[in-house]
Amino acid sequence: MRARQTTVMRMMTSDEDLADAAAAGDGAAFASLLDRHYDRLFAFCFRLTGSRTEAEDLTQDICAALPAKLASYGRRAKVTTWLYRVAVNAAHDRRRKRATYAKATTGWGDWEVNRTAAIADTTDKLDWLTAAMNTLSDDLRDTLALVLDDMTHAQAAEVLQIPEGTVSWRISEAKKALRAIKEQEDMV
Numbered sequence: 798m799r800a801r802q803t804t805v806m807r808m809m810t811s812d813e814d815l816a817d818a819a820a821a822g823d824g825a826a827f828a829s830l831l832d833r834h835y836d837r838l839f840a841f842c843f844r845l846t847g848s849r850t851e852a853e854d855l856t857q858d859i860c861a862a863l864p865a866k867l868a869s870y871g872r873r874a875k876v877t878t879w880l881y882r883v884a885v886n887a888a889h890d891r892r893r894k895r896a897t898y899a900k901a902t903t904g905w906g907d908w909e910v911n912r913t914a915a916i917a918d919t920t921d922k923l924d925w926l927t928a929a930m931n932t933l934s935d936d937l938r939d940t941l942a943l944v945l946d947d948m949t950h951a952q953a954a955e956v957l958q959i960p961e962g963t964v965s966w967r968i969s970e971a972k973k974a975l976r977a978i979k980e981q982e983d984m985v
Contacts (some may be wrong), residue, residue: 803892810829812830812833812834812875812876812877813872813875813876814826814909815827815829815830815833815876816830816867816870816872816876816879817872819864819865819867819871820870821869827863827864827867830876831860831863834877834880835856835860836857837877838859838884839852839856840851841884842855842859842884842888842967844857845884845885845888848890851983853969855888855891855931856885857862858882858887858891859883859887862883863883863885866883868922870958883936891974908972924930929975929978929979930942930971930975932974932978933971936967937967937970937971937974939969940950940957940967940968940971941967941968943956944964945969950964950965950968
């Protein structure tokens with residue numbers, strides 16, 4: 798009997814009184830307010846978005862933010878008018894976010910394609926170089942490997958315990974051999 802009286806009392810309570818009570822933290826008042834207006838709010842969001850999925854998301858976002866927004870209600874308009882304004886603002890915010898995201902992501906697909914292609918090209922070149930270096934004599938391969946590892950000719954000479962001029966000569970010979978391999982491959 799008591800639950801029925803509470804339900805009848807809620808039904809007789811104005812939207813504005815429910816909004817005030819919900820703003821003060823009354824969960825039952827908030828639930829009653831949503832029960833009264835959820836379907837209308839969803840239908841309006843559907844008209845704003847044109848998509849059922851978008852309308853569901855927008856309506857849920859509004860409902861999640863509503864408890865905090867109710868503090869600013871202040872009875873300056875009917876609750877329905879205020880809810881429509883909240884929905885319009887939320888739809889505008891959602892569109893702005895989408896537009897900003899779309900603008901920010903424009904070109905990222907091209908950038909990723911180019912980045913992937915550059916990585917593949919570098920990998921192909923390194924694979925070719927590794928295979929081609931395996932055809933060089935041990936002395937040329939070792940010297941080239943040190944210089945390719947960012948060592949100066951002087952540092953490579955110290956590691957290999959040979960004169961710096963010999964390192965320079967070996968690099969020159971390695972380049973000639975690699976160039977010849979490349980030219981031979983290009984002819985095929």
